[in-house]
Amino acid sequence: MNPPSMYFLYLILAVLLLDFILERLLEYLNTTRWSDQLPDELKGIYDAEQYRTSQQYLKLKQIFSWVISSFSFLALVALLAFGSFVWLDNLLRVFTNNPILLALLFFGVIGMISSLVMIPFELYSTFVIEERFGFNKTTLKLFILDKLKGLLLGTLIGGGLLALVVWIYSSTGNSFWLIVWGVVTLFMVFMTMFYSNLIVPLFNRQTPLVPGELRDAIEAFAAKVGFRLRNIYVIDGSKRSTKANAYFTGLGMKKRIVLYDTLITDHTTEELVAVLAHEIGHYKKKHTRQGILISILQTGLMLFILSLFIRKDSWLAADLCQALAGFSGWKATPGFQLGILAFGLLYSPLSLVLGLANNFLSRKNEYAADRFAGEKFDPTALQEALKKLSVNQLSNLRPHPLYVYFHYSHPPLLSRLKELKSCTPK
Numbered sequence: 001m002n003p004p005s006m007y008f009l010y011l012i013l014a015v016l017l018l019d020f021i022l023e024r025l026l027e028y029l030n031t032t033r034w035s036d037q038l039p040d041e042l043k044g045i046y047d048a049e050q051y052r053t054s055q056q057y058l059k060l061k062q063i064f065s066w067v068i069s070s071f072s073f074l075a076l077v078a079l080l081a082f083g084s085f086v087w088l089d090n091l092l093r094v095f096t097n098n099p100i101l102l103a104l105l106f107f108g109v110i111g112m113i114s115s116l117v118m119i120p121f122e123l124y125s126t127f128v129i130e131e132r133f134g135f136n137k138t139t140l141k142l143f144i145l146d147k148l149k150g151l152l153l154g155t156l157i158g159g160g161l162l163a164l165v166v167w168i169y170s171s172t173g174n175s176f177w178l179i180v181w182g183v184v185t186l187f188m189v190f191m192t193m194f195y196s197n198l199i200v201p202l203f204n205r206q207t208p209l210v211p212g213e214l215r216d217a218i219e220a221f222a223a224k225v226g227f228r229l230r231n232i233y234v235i236d237g238s239k240r241s242t243k244a245n246a247y248f249t250g251l252g253m254k255k256r257i258v259l260y261d262t263l264i265t266d267h268t269t270e271e272l273v274a275v276l277a278h279e280i281g282h283y284k285k286k287h288t289r290q291g292i293l294i295s296i297l298q299t300g301l302m303l304f305i306l307s308l309f310i311r312k313d314s315w316l317a318a319d320l321c322q323a324l325a326g327f328s329g330w331k332a333t334p335g336f337q338l339g340i341l342a343f344g345l346l347y348s349p350l351s352l353v354l355g356l357a358n359n360f361l362s363r364k365n366e367y368a369a370d371r372f373a374g375e376k377f378d379p380t381a382l383q384e385a386l387k388k389l390s391v392n393q394l395s396n397l398r399p400h401p402l403y404v405y406f407h408y409s410h411p412p413l414l415s416r417l418k419e420l421k422s423c424t425p426k
Helices: 001-031 048-080 084-094 101-131 139-169 176-198 213-224 261-266 269-284 285-311 317-322 336-346 348-376 379-392 403-405 413-421
Strands: 206-208 233-237 248-249 258-262
Touching: 001 048, 001 317, 001 336, 001 348, 001 403, 048 084, 084 285, 084 336, 101 139, 101 336, 139 336, 176 233, 176 285, 176 336, 176 413, 206 213, 206 336, 213 233, 213 269, 248 269, 248 379, 248 403, 258 269, 261 269, 261 379, 269 285, 269 348, 269 379, 285 317, 317 336, 336 379, 348 379, 348 403, 348 413, 379 413
Parallel strands: 233 258
Antiparallel strands: 206 233, 248 258
16 A cells, blocks of 8 residues: 555544544543432422433443444454455455445445344344333334435435436546535425435324314414414334424425424423424524525535535546555546545544534523524423423433533523523513
8 A cells, every 4th residue: 555545544544543533532421421419409390319320321331322333443443454445346346346236235235234233232222222111112123114214215315316416426527516515405495305205104194183272272373473374294203212203394385384193191281382493493593494595505515525526537536536545455447436435434533513503502592492483482381391301212311511511412401491490582
């Protein structure tokens, strides 16, 4: 291996190691906030028994996270060291040199092996951890069907997009990323508008919220704040878990609010309207459009940097691809699939920075949506809803601030409750 390729290999390994160490450090900091006794600030939210259960749940999930993370890290380092990705690329080139087919086979094989390896971990998480704490409602049959449907969707949508991107890359010059950016942008907007109509029904049943007290209360609030609302749906989330949620999706005439059936079961009408007021607040504050715009800009930045990694006839692309041969001595053939893999491994530092910015903005928007719900409806009802959601999911209510800074897209519960105390309904 030539010196530049060796330097890139060491750089990739260093990035992976630093990322692994950072994540384990953040998880450790969270453990310093655990307590055997109910903290004073959580009295009135958790009772002593619920708190002990939540601590057991968090500890078990933490151990499981360490196991998966360590396994994934060691497996990836081994694959890189032995040049497994270059070996696979060379093997597939025996059968075809078509760039589209080669990329589809390369990522298809990696994706299939990765999915098969992760199945035991997913089974343990679903049928042991979640089952032990009363969350799991998934049957083995449903688990298998979900995996098969996910595989089919990944093949059709992911494979189709990948084939189109490789075709554009092969057919155009080094400015291919601009065309791909346009294609991906259209796809993102399309999925934002139609995801709930096209993808969700493959996994869950969505039914219009029946006329009655809850629908009347939601429609009355929507009319009060000038929010045109035609589509209110209930999703059968209880078929997989007891955990509850609600979300807003779509744009324009395709916008809809979706409530989990578990949410309706566990909350009063006032609490449900408060949750929906929060979601409507995101729309009224234009957070949805803001999120789409930011995603488009970040996608453009990512594709531009990617174009540097896979630029045709570039020494950088050649050396990066050769770096994936590790210490094996395999000769790498520069190509789209190896270039994009090297890019993905080296992109994580920038991804981390962008993630920090996204989380900061997201937490800011959550506070704004909370204030909207508190001022336009009822802060007490939203506080009670947030408490129930957190307790029913055994959430960590005392995360370390640094962990929040890196990973939380929503503010911790105690911070949200404090902010809502200052809200006065108008």
